[in-house]
Amino acid sequence: MSTIMIIDDDDQLRISFERLLKEEGYGVRTAPSGESGIRMITEAIPDLVLLDVRLPGMNGLEAYRQIHRIEPKLPVIIMTAFGTTETAIEATKMGAFDYVIKPFDIPQILSTIRQALEAGRFMRSPVDMDASPDKIKGEVIIGKSPAMQEVYKAIGRVSATDATVLVRGESGSGKELVARALYHHSVRSDKPFLVINCVAIPDTLLESELFGYEKGAFTGATHRRVGKIEQATGGTVFLDEIGDMPLNLQAKMLRLLQEKSIERLGGRETIPVDVRIIAATNRNLERLIADGQFREDLYYRLKVITIWLPPLRERTGDIPLLADYFLSRYASELGIENPGITREAMSMLVSSPWPGNIRELSNTLQKALIFNRGAPLSLADITQATVDDAKNHHLSEDACDDQVRAWIRTLLSKGEQENLFENCMDHFGGVLVGEALNLTGGNRSQAARLLGMSRPTLHAKIDKYQLKIETSVR
Template sequence: MNAQRILVIDDERSMRDMLELFLKGEGYEVTLAEDGRDGMEFLKVNNYDLVLTDLKMPNASGLDVLEFVKASSPATQVILLTAFGTHLSALGAMAEGAFDFIEKPFKMDELKFQIQRALRVSELVTNQIAPQGEDLGFLPLPMVGRSPAINRVFDVIRKVAQSPTSVLITGESGTGKELAARAIHESSNRAKGPFVVINCGAIPENLLESELFGYSAGAFTGAVATKTGLIPSAQGGTLMLDEIGELPQHMQVKILRTIQERKVLAVGSVEEIHVDVRLITATNQNLENMVRRGTFREDLYYRLNVVEIEMPPLRDRREDIPLLAGYFLRRFSHQTGKTIRAMEKETLEALLQYPFPGNVRELENIIERAVAFETQDRLSIDHLPPHVLRGHGLGHGPLPTEIPLPPEGMDLEETLASIERSLIFDALRRTSGNQTDAAELLGISFRSIRYKIQKYGVDLADI
């Protein structure tokens, strides 16, 4: 197997020499360039898996190198080395396609870790491009980020992936709970097995048991054939029970028994089936409070919460916004056949100032919408939604606690209903009509939002 090729560009000789010694010791093939202009000359005649480049250099900067790489070699990843780590230009570079940036002075083990991640992405992209030049839009989404908050999540995932331990993933809507569960699965020895996700709040209560455990032919009216349940279908792999807090209490008992005995009994059957699955659960609710209220079984809670991973909201990892925005920009640009290479500085600044109550999922939706409207090669601030530009919206801050009573009085029930309908409509709009996500954003159950949509006659076609 040929050694992976890395181009190092830095105007400081001591830095070039140190990186060359380290990288060759790690088994990489290394080329050195004194500045951005020389680096781009090397890039014209050679293929590299990774470019490590200083940000501030004479003749041509690291940003110039990045632009050249993205235009000529999309599989090549770029990591910026900079003493200006909090400067907007470094953050903007991630939005324009840089894999990451590392502040000088850096630790070699930190650099090694980032290089390994970048080369893995380069390999994935190369393997997708090389055979037929097919769609890159469906590359598996990496867990993107460099913030301390998301790095703590990465650390726990690495530690628990190879064990059979049950994991409870908590966090607000849109923070990436399913993505974290998938990362655990793909990093485990069960990666070749199925990864089955069950949304406990999306299945009608009267169908839950038959959907989860399966049923035998003739078990009930309409059961003309035996059906394998969702839990047995995860055999040899990983089972994710999303929105576990929505599980009715009678089903909590059955799930607890399944965990304890590793067996399921299909509806209408007398023969139990052994199941070998890794269990991961997720919720945006406080299960401890539910235990205290008596709505969630304490014994089940302790079975599920062997290891807890708390997904941070995007407002607590704001330094990841440029990297995430850049990833989504490239993804949706490719899917739509557009050549939007970067976003304007003002666009990035607006995103950095917005609180993102819908977290990463909201950022993804915003970039997808903006790409759909953009006709130039840079993403304009003009295509960001009005609520982002206003700097406020659903979830941005506390709602008004005082509404003045008109002199002529009011119909209180009608006023409250109007406010509730408006919030439901706004949440559905924010989540592109996804009822489950909208319910999480509002802090209510899936069943509640479904009832309220019917109650207020909200037409999802208008979303």
């Protein structure tokens, strides 16, 4: 359970905030002043600090400086009113994770808390490389195959430099672990490490998330906002799924890599930044360049160093090592003895194609272990774990098909109808396109990729079905 420290002199806010966070499953400690909060942090370091700017005695900025000296990798979220936003921005430039404006938007601050806790875990949890089980302190990249030995060599050679790195490999192959290993073994390891998933954030928000914005830049921009690039000054930014970054942002990213500077959205000031960029993708960037979806100049700026991660099916000799690691890890988390695995079950693991790579292998072993009764995992245990998801998927599809058939029978029972077939196809087409757009937050490029069609075709469908596109703007 993560522990959160609240430092604020407002008794009512501390009480209500503590109640909210405990209901969310967090451990909470509180302090009414910077001095008392720092004493408590010195005694036991929490996972996250929520720090008010205006405090009696020591102000929030000085409190942040002392907290940062105690534990540089402890994420701190600054709480501020509009009148003290500039102070919060200053703290953010010094390394604070983020700042939130009072009064709080509860869903927004809970989301920021989750992001900060994850960032703190990434910064403080080391990533070992092929360590023996008794020496593993955090997460580990495992493999003794020749391909993985090349990965270790590349990490060792590159981590001590400031070179931009592009990590390539299939989904689930461990690209994030490689990025974190590069960070932990770098000279910037005492500075921030921030992760941005380019496909998880709608296009309308990604620019402001990365580069920040000025007051009045758009409707709702009531104050200046520092972006993740500025927040990570001196540290490292990991851009996951960069192959899905919109073209207009690719131009800004190119400027960052070339000139080491950015401009906030709606601003004209050129802001120098000192960050190292590590990017990752499972997309075929060369094909995207040929299709006009990725800038060739950005491609060459990113691939100063390229680290290729092999898919699991090309290093099957590493599967027994991975299986032993995951079984030990999950058994420890469940508070049980590692039951081991039979020879037949291991043979199945080694011979399986694992399209989801290490992530799929990990999930399969975790599920098998949860339902295991203490004996070594058998062939039946592994088979059951691998077919459960497929079975549930087919069950849900069958239930959906039954509902669709019932609806179609109702239409057909009404007798002959003009253009019934075309109308039904348009109905399902509209639903499909609409859901793809909802899932991507109105991002037409991403929706087109999900649907397997070109952007012009998607635009034609939107016009044909008269769909209204809703996007979120911060």
